[in-house]
Each structure stands twice: as C-alpha cells, then as structure tokens.
C-alpha cells in the first residue's frame with residue numbers, strides 16, 4: 440500500500456486506490472462505509488504500521504485505535520502478529536531483587552513472554568515474587584491474569600497456579616502462551632504443573648477454598664487508564680477512580696479469604712493524572728488492602744522505562760510544569776498469622792519546615808519524570824536543586840540526626856501542624872514539598888508517605904501535584920536478606936490553592 444514516491448502528506452486509499460491527502464479516514468467512511476474503514480485500520484496495524492502513523496493516516500486518536508483493536512480481537516493487543524518461536528527458557532544471569540526499587544530495562548522475552556497484550560507486566564515481577572515467597576509445588580493465584588505472564592512463570596518454576604480473568608479472550612491467550620513443554624533440565628527439583636486457567640471475576644473467587652493459596656500476584660487495571668475490554672460486565676477498567684477503589688475492596692476481601700495466614704499478596708498499581716495533578720490511585724489501593732486486614736510487608740517502587748525523557752515531552756514537562764509518570768507501586772502485603780496485630784512504633788526523623796532558596800545556578804538538565812535517580816554522593820544536592828528550580832516555596836524535610844519514636848498518627852499530626860504553619864505565609868500557586876520515607880517497624884513497613892497523603896487529603900488549601908521518587912543509582916550487589924532494603928524516598932509536591 441505504501442508508495443515510496445508519495446509525498447509524506449499523501450497516502451493511497453487501500454480500497455479504491457486513489458491518492459489522497461492524509462487523513463483518509465473521512466474519505467473511506469463516506470465512500471466505502473464504516474466497516475471498510477475499520478478493516479483498513481486493522482490491516483495497517485497487522486502490517487506493522489506504528490500507532491502514530493496510523494493515527495495520522497486515518498485521523499484517529501490512540502484511544503480510538505485501541506478501541507477498534509479491542510473490539511475486533513476481544514482484547515487490547517499492541518501488535519496483531521502471531522507469537523514467535525521460543526529462544527530461551529530463562530532470563531540471562533537472573534538475580535533476585537534486594538532493594539525496594541525494581542527496574543527492568545528489558546521487559547523480558549524468555550519462553551513465550553512478549554509485549555503483545557497491552558499493559559502486561561514484566562515477567563521479572565512474578566519471577567521475583569514466586570522465587571522469594573514460595574517453594575516448588577506451592578499454589579500461586581493470579582486473579583487478573585491478562586496474557587498469562589504469571590501462569591507462564593509458575594509453570595516454568597514448578598509451582599501450581601490458578602489463573603483467572605474476566606475476559607474469555609484473555610483465557611484463550613493465556614492458554615496459547617502456556618502451550619509449551621519446558622526442557623526437563625529446568626526442573627531438577629520439582630514437577631511441572633499445568634496452570635488451571637478460567638474466566639472469573641476477581642471480586643468473587645468462587646471455587647477457591649479459604650486459606651488455600653500460598654502467594655497472590657495481582658495486576659488489576661489502574662481504573663480506566665487502559666481499557667481492557669469494550670463491554671464485558673465486571674471489567675474494572677471501565678470504572679471511574681472512586682468506583683474502581685470501591686470494587687477493589689471486594690477484590691481485597693476475597694484475596695484475604697483465600698490466602699493462607701502468613702503468606703503474601705502483591706499488587707502492581709499505578710497513579711494517573713487529571714488536570715496536570717496526580718491522582719494517587721496507588722496509595723488509595725494500599726489503603727483498600729490494609730482495611731481488608733492485610734499488613735504491609737514491603738513497598739516496592741517499579742520503574743517504568745517506556746516514558747519519553749527527551750525532546751518534545753521534555754520541553755512540555757518544563758513548560759507546563761508536570762512530570763511524566765515513570766513509576767508504579769508494588770505493595771507486598773501479608774495476611775497476619777493471628778488476626779489483629781498492633782502497629783509497632785517506628786524511629787522516624789523529626790520533620791522540619793524550611794524555605795527553599797532559589798538555586799545558585801540553574802540545573803543543566805532538569806528532571807522531567809517522577810523518578811529522580813542520582814549517584815549516591817550527589818543525591819541530596821541534585822534533589823534540592825531540582826526542587827528549588829521547579830517548585831521554589833517551602834520544603835518540609837527531616838532534621839538531620841534527630842529521630843523520635845512515634846506512631847504513624849503522631850508523625851502525620853506533626854506534619855499537619857507544620858503545613859498549617861507554612862500555609863499562613865503562602866500564596867495560592869506556590870508549592871509545599873514534603874520529604875517522606877517509609878520505615879520498617881518490627882515485621883512490617885509503616886507507609887509514611889501514604890499516611891501523609893491521606894492526612895493532607897483533608898486540607899482544602901492543598902492540591903497534590905506530584906509524587907516523586909528519589910533514589911541512589913547504586914547498583915552494587917546486595918546480599919539477599921529476608922526483607923528488601925528501603926532505598927527510595929518520596930517528595931510529595933502540593934500546590935497551594937485558595
């Protein structure tokens with residue numbers, strides 16, 4: 440269809456063969472009908488034309504293209520070509536993650552894994568969870584299995600697996616991805632278990648007994664950020680954020696019911712942005728699972744590497760003062776062995792408010808995403824310089840070398856008092872940046888940043904603008920311990936409003 444002699448602004452109509460100016464969507468629709476238009480879009484997609492070019496050629500948005508593909512195939516596929524041959528059975532030189540920042544530059548394409556199902560998670564995530572928290576023969580549940588990533592990993596690692604999805608087309612895709620026989624050498628110490636894959640709603644885990652599952656790996660939709668089906672009843676990706684959080688309450692209750700006491704439930708979840716301000720779906724979802732009775736064992740930050748950090752996006756990020764979302768949260772919950780466990784106190788550095796001075800000289804390449812990773816020796820300096828340049832205003836940080844043993848409630852109350860004080864001298868449009876860090880208290884993690892966001896959510900003069908993650912880029916090998924080393928901090932950026 441593509442003629443190299445054509446000008447970039449022209450294209451041949453795939454139906455009547457006439458040369459037309461882009462976009463040709465309107466022409467195809469009026470001259471050849473809606474069905475021909477949809478077929479032409481799908482043909483271009485199947486031929487490997489990239490999404491941006493399809494948008495330009497047919498005059499449709501990315502959302503409309505997703506809708507056409509999802510409707511035609513019953514699921515949200517990024518590419519329509521058939522799966523490829525298996526080239527390897529395991530990731531090269533795999534090592535368990537040892538800190539709270541997980542970053543997989545290559546998403547992983549061993550066995551049948553690929554990025555065809557839109558929004559699927561990197562197989563490194565379930566691999567880490569399964570190897571850290573289960574033994575061969577244990578039972579893993581994925582109630583939102585999508586394209587089958589968790590089920591494939593469970594099968595490769597000799598674990599039993601129950602995999603469900605609301606969408607029958609996902610069950611088909613998962614079964615297709617499970618159609619392999621791994622070489623025997625992979626399983627010297629365990630048998631191969633074929634996962635049980637079926638259509639099901641994560642809010643009602645029918646047929647799964649109470650206290651029967653050893654690990655839950657859950658990757659729900661992030662409300663309606665990506666639409667997974669066009670019309671299936673019960674698809675959580677069709678819901679608004681408040682509706683989504685309400686339904687996740689039912690998911691958390693079911694996960695709690697089926698999990699064995701003392702075992703883990705991990706949930707990958709991300710934030711969204713509305714009117715240039717963050718909507719903290721991640722922290723809200725953590726709240727939903729804590730209210731269901733879970734305790735927080737780990738708070739992992741998963742870096743995303745698919746966001747643009749140069750050129751057009753970089754300029755927009757600075758011009759319109761917003762950061763590109765570059766992280767998701769992977770809270771790992773535990774079902775306590777004995778019902779109610781009282782919250783332990785933690786030793787937390789005392790908060791203090793300071794005015795941010797303008798930077799002595801501007802930062803050469805200011806950060807444009809929500810993850811700021813710097814060499815350990817420059818972490819403090821570059822973080823401060825970036826805050827000063829982008830936000831000015833006030834910072835609520837920590838007093839160096841002064842820690843107090845407090846409950847989470849006491850700590851957030853102290854922060855609220857400081858914020859109220861700062862607000863007395865602040866103008867609308869200014870920013871208040873709050874530095875926060877999660878701390879381990881006894882067996883569990885105190886989600887300090889989430890608690891601060893919850894507490895300040897009540898304040899009518901503050902509108903949360905960004906949640907930034909800062910961390911050292913120190914990738915030196917860490918010993919594998921029972922817990923992950925907490926290496927990240929948060930910058931909670933608030934805009935002062937009337």
Ligand SMILES: C[S@@+](CC[C@H](N)C(=O)[O-])C[C@H]1O[C@@H](n2cnc3c(N)ncnc32)[C@H](O)[C@@H]1O
Nearest residue numbers: 559560583585586588604605640641658674675
């Ligand atoms: C983020 S995707 C999961 C991707 C998966 N981790 C993978 O690697 O392919 C979310 C999935 O949740 C499914 N889903 C939406 N609502 C559901 C519900 N109520 N119960 C079960 N699955 C649901 C969607 O069909 C979609 O496949």
